[in-house]
Amino acid sequence: MGNATPGLALARLLASRGVFTDPLWHRAVLAVDRTAFVPDTLYTIDPAHPGWECPVHRTDTRWAQWVAEDYALATQVDDGHPTGPHGRGRAVTSSLSQPSLVVAMLQQLDAAEGHRVLEIGTGSGYNTALLCHALGEKAVVSAEIDPELARVAVDNLDRAGYRPTVLDEDGAGHLETGLGADRFHRVISTVAARGSIPHAWVGQTWPGGVIVTPWEVGTRPGVLVRLEVGEDDTAHGRIVGEAPFMVLRSQRPDSRRLRDLVDEEDPGKQAGTTTVNPRLVAYEHPGWQLVLGHLVPDLRYAVYEASEERPECAGEASVYVAAPDGSWALGEYTPAGGPYVTERAGGRDLWAEVGAAWEEWQRAGRPGREQLGVTVDAGGTRLWAGSPAGVLRPLGSAAVAGRR
Numbered sequence: 001m002g003n004a005t006p007g008l009a010l011a012r013l014l015a016s017r018g019v020f021t022d023p024l025w026h027r028a029v030l031a032v033d034r035t036a037f038v039p040d041t042l043y044t045i046d047p048a049h050p051g052w053e054c055p056v057h058r059t060d061t062r063w064a065q066w067v068a069e070d071y072a073l074a075t076q077v078d079d080g081h082p083t084g085p086h087g088r089g090r091a092v093t094s095s096l097s098q099p100s101l102v103v104a105m106l107q108q109l110d111a112a113e114g115h116r117v118l119e120i121g122t123g124s125g126y127n128t129a130l131l132c133h134a135l136g137e138k139a140v141v142s143a144e145i146d147p148e149l150a151r152v153a154v155d156n157l158d159r160a161g162y163r164p165t166v167l168d169e170d171g172a173g174h175l176e177t178g179l180g181a182d183r184f185h186r187v188i189s190t191v192a193a194r195g196s197i198p199h200a201w202v203g204q205t206w207p208g209g210v211i212v213t214p215w216e217v218g219t220r221p222g223v224l225v226r227l228e229v230g231e232d233d234t235a236h237g238r239i240v241g242e243a244p245f246m247v248l249r250s251q252r253p254d255s256r257r258l259r260d261l262v263d264e265e266d267p268g269k270q271a272g273t274t275t276v277n278p279r280l281v282a283y284e285h286p287g288w289q290l291v292l293g294h295l296v297p298d299l300r301y302a303v304y305e306a307s308e309e310r311p312e313c314a315g316e317a318s319v320y321v322a323a324p325d326g327s328w329a330l331g332e333y334t335p336a337g338g339p340y341v342t343e344r345a346g347g348r349d350l351w352a353e354v355g356a357a358w359e360e361w362q363r364a365g366r367p368g369r370e371q372l373g374v375t376v377d378a379g380g381t382r383l384w385a386g387s388p389a390g391v392l393r394p395l396g397s398a399a400v401a402g403r404r
């Protein structure tokens with residue numbers, strides 16, 4: 001006879017940590033054996049091979065330890081084709097998400113019997129199985145961009161007793177489910193949108209429906225966004241937590257680092273000054289970092305503190321910023337205050353953009369993450385403070401120009 005509660009150990013662990021608010025998802029975790037969705041090979045960072053994700057096989061004692069914990073498990077590297085020796089890979093490209101975060105996201109989704117749900121990022125199929133248990137397999141459609149992962153997920157789900165619709169497709173676009181109605185009451189993405197949240201998800205959700213997705217901007221880990229879809233093809237919602245996830249394939253950030261973009265020998269670089277404090281880019285405030293990441297997309301920065309051996313330079317720092325279009329700038333911070341000496345090259349004035357973002361954040365009352373929200377419509381993804389009317393705008397946008 002099969003085990004009636006195959007997920008008991010994980011459910012007890014999560015319950016002991018106070019994860020469950022909705023018994024629907026407690027029952028689902030009890031009913032589904034996550035272990036059955038874990039592949040034989042996981043990946044981890046190994047200090048012996050810096051910069052590489054190294055394989056760990058099921059026969060390694062760490063495999064079972066990690067699987068028993070509330071850990072995210074890296075299950076694929078380099079889109080399934082490890083680029084390094086001995087199966088090592090540069091980047092994790094699929095994972096089994098951390099169970100407590102999986103449950104938190106499902107609880108935010110607020111799904112109930114009778115709802116049809118679209119999941120983006122099938123991965124192993126574990127989250128899909130939880131959805132099937134809670135809502136019935138006919139209510140669940142899941143999209144996975146990687147054909148091999150989609151195939152394995154279908155097998156995993158089948159062995160667990162579930163046959164939802166799994167589409168081997170890019171879930172960032174409009175999906176043809178082949179089931180007639182291509183609209184859903186709930187959309188959950190288990191892969192992060194970076195920069196813009198796909199408007200296709202709004203179009204595939206019934207008015208009144210809910211979209212839950214990780215959202216990443218700038219250089220900080222992603223946040224969890226819960227959007228409610230209106231009658232007008234627009235969705236608004238709040239940031240409801242943290243959600244560090246890998247990003248949609250089509251939105252993967254440019255892998256060039258700051259040092260690949262800064263060319264100090266550029267004959268076209270210009271010297272000047274700025275009143276914008278260069279250290280603002282590193283100011284550790286979650287609300288500010290979201291605003292900066294959204295208003296100055298894909299900005300990289302590095303802060304080089306002055307040597308301790310030069311007491312006359314105490315507190316000074318050289319701060320570099322760069323953008324994927326090749327624009328970069330240096331700001332020489334000194335605790336004496338501005339104006340600060342700069343150099344810059346490329347088409348954009350990055351210190352001006354950072355300064356404008358800072359002014360927007362001040363004008364909005366320095367909102368924290370809890371006061372910030374997101375709107376997704378045909379025009380893109382906007383960040384607002386307080387209410388959807390309080391859109392935060394970048395330098396040069398019409399509203400900013402009009403206000404000043």
Ligand SMILES: C[S@@+](CC[C@H](N)C(=O)[O-])C[C@H]1O[C@@H](n2cnc3c(N)ncnc32)[C@H](O)[C@@H]1O
Nearest residue numbers: 094121123124127144145170171190191248249
């Ligand atoms: C964090 S994993 C998903 C975890 C999964 N829900 C589970 O329970 O195992 C993210 C998955 O999203 C997939 N993915 C990335 N971009 C995608 C896209 N545009 N459409 C569909 N799936 C995508 C990746 O291949 C990866 O398998």
